[in-house]
Amino acid sequence: MEFRRGDKIEVCSKEEGFVGSYYEATVVSQLRKDLYVVQYKNLLEDNNDSEPLVETVRAGEVRPVPPQIPASEFGLFDAVDAFDNDGWWVGAISGKKGSDDYFVFFETTGDEIAYPVSRLRVHLDWVKAKWVSPKQRWLLIYS
Numbered sequence: 252m253e254f255r256r257g258d259k260i261e262v263c264s265k266e267e268g269f270v271g272s273y274y275e276a277t278v279v280s281q282l283r284k285d286l287y288v289v290q291y292k293n294l295l296e297d298n299n300d301s302e303p304l305v306e307t308v309r310a311g312e313v314r315p316v317p318p319q320i321p322a323s324e325f326g327l328f329d330a331v332d333a334f335d336n337d338g339w340w341v342g343a344i345s346g347k348k349g350s351d352d353y354f355v356f357f358e359t360t361g362d363e364i365a366y367p368v369s370r371l372r373v374h375l376d377w378v379k380a381k382w383v384s385p386k387q388r389w390l391l392i393y394s
Contacts, residue, residue, distance in 0.1 A: 254315075261273040261315075263313075263314065272339065273332070273340075274337065274339075278313075285309055287310065294338075325371065328344060330343055333355045334371075341359075341374055342358070345363055348365045351369075353366060355371070
């Protein structure tokens with residue numbers, strides 16, 4: 252899938268300590284078929300914290316923004332994305348705290364953190380240009 256200038260996307264971080272996180276951005280331009288210039292929504296330039304970060308990323312690190320799936324409750328072990336540190340981090344529900352907070356376990360870091368439901372979304376995978384649940388992912392990969 253190719254993206255055009257102005258498209259809202261998410262960029263997957265491959266940097267150590269940030270694996271499993273996605274950051275909202277807008278496509279500024281396409282340099283080549285496999286290279287985009289993007290401007291992040293929440294990440295700022297190191298030397299000027301009033302300017303959004305602009306960087307060049309590979310096409311394999313870019314995906315469309317996932318569809319919003321309304322969810323007011325999650326079950327144990329449900330795959331979720333939690334909004335933290337300016338990005339979405341992939342985890343799994345490991346417990347519930349009170350009526351509106353959930354504990355999320357992050358396999359990449361071994362951390363377990365409580366989040367209000369408002370900072371969680373249903374996790375979806377982008378596979379073969381389709382949004383699928385983690386359970387459906389295996390069917391698409393091996394079909």
